[in-house]
Amino acid sequence: MNYVVPQGDPDDIVATLQGWLEGPGDVRLVVETSGSTGRPKRVALPREAVLASVAASRRRLGAAGRWVLAVPPTYVAGVQVVVRSLVAGHPPVLLDRDGWPDADGWFVSLVPTQLGRMLDDPAATAALRRAHTVLLGGGPVDPALRRRWTEAGVRVVTTYGAAETAGGCVYDGVPLDGVAVALGDGGRIRIAGPTLFESYVGDPALTTAALVDGWYLTSDAGRFDEDGRLVVLGRVDDVVVSGGVNVPAVAVAARLREHAAVAGAEVLGVPDEEWGNRVVAFVAPRRPLGLDELRDWVAAACPRSWAPRQLVVVDDVPLLPNGKPDRRALLGLVAEDAR
Secondary structure, eight states: OEEEOOOSOHHHHHHHHHHHHHSOTTOEEEEEOOOTTSSOOEEEEOHHHHHHHHHHHHHHHTOOOOEEEOSOTTSHHHHHHHHHHHHTTOOOEEHHHHOSOSSSSOEEEEOHHHHHHHHTSHHHHHHHHTOSEEEEOSSOOOHHHHHHHHHHTOOEEEEEEEGGGTEEEEETTEEOTTOEEEEOGGGEEEEESTTOOOEETTOHHHHHHHEETTEEEEEEEEEEOTTSOEEEEEEGGGEEEETTEEEEHHHHHHHHHTSTTEEEEEEEEEEETTTEEEEEEEEEESSOOOHHHHHHHHHTTSOGGGSOSEEEEOSSOOBOTTSSBOHHHHHHHHHHHHO
16 A cells, blocks of 8 residues: 655645554555656655664764754655654744744755755854754765855755665765665665665566665765765766766766856756767856856866866756756756757
8 A cells, every 4th residue: 555745735744744654554655756857756665664764864863853844845855854853753844934943953954955055045054053963965065065064064964865765874975774885887876774665656667677686776876985985976877978988977067066156057968969978067157157168167177078068058057846956957958058
């Protein structure tokens, strides 16, 4: 039996998740993936997996308490915020309606774009200093953002995970208790442990391909640093093969965002007759910027062959409701730019 996280009013979602927690143990919770690169998948999570994630997170953070809901509650990050708060005996604080708590010691989950914008707001920054922990997931973290939250005195723990792992299961590069992480061919990240999903609803073939011998085969590539911590390099398909060169789009985007005149940036590959794939930079500038300036900026820190060959200027990088970049919208902008 499956229970689908409903759309609609957050208060209703909180109430229905409370009902799911108190209901029959054989009911699976179904959450959708973001669908940033294609059709969203419907992920069935056993209650034991969700609660294992809640318990492991609490042990790693060293405390439990009230959570602020600042991400959509229909995706796994928001579901976990609600469930963690309910398990701790508190209804979550709805940021859009209630604002930041006056007390100290609460928790919140954010994505990098959200945190960056909040650090631009002195009131929000002051509120975040009162948090016990900000969990930051849902995308790559640039060194510049890390410096900003450190200088602001905000305690941030970066997370890596997916709907298929009941949310973040690797904190600051270290797997939660009971979670195992390994690297397969091409550095593809594999995850095992008590937080794994059971199936993709209605898609047994995809389930079989993703769950192999107790391991979830992610679509992300990674490496272990000298301290044994997991470093996520980006999606396997984020590597753009352009002119026979493997270009890591995530690294190029991170370099672009270090430019003082760049407010936001993403990088994708698009089919190209000459290059096979063309590296395209989508940039929200603070002042007029040209392609040559940005190519020189990338080449100053990376191989020049990684430099973008097309620039698409945007007011803001389009985002999905969960705060991740909307890749399909970005690719649509390439066609508009060509016209």
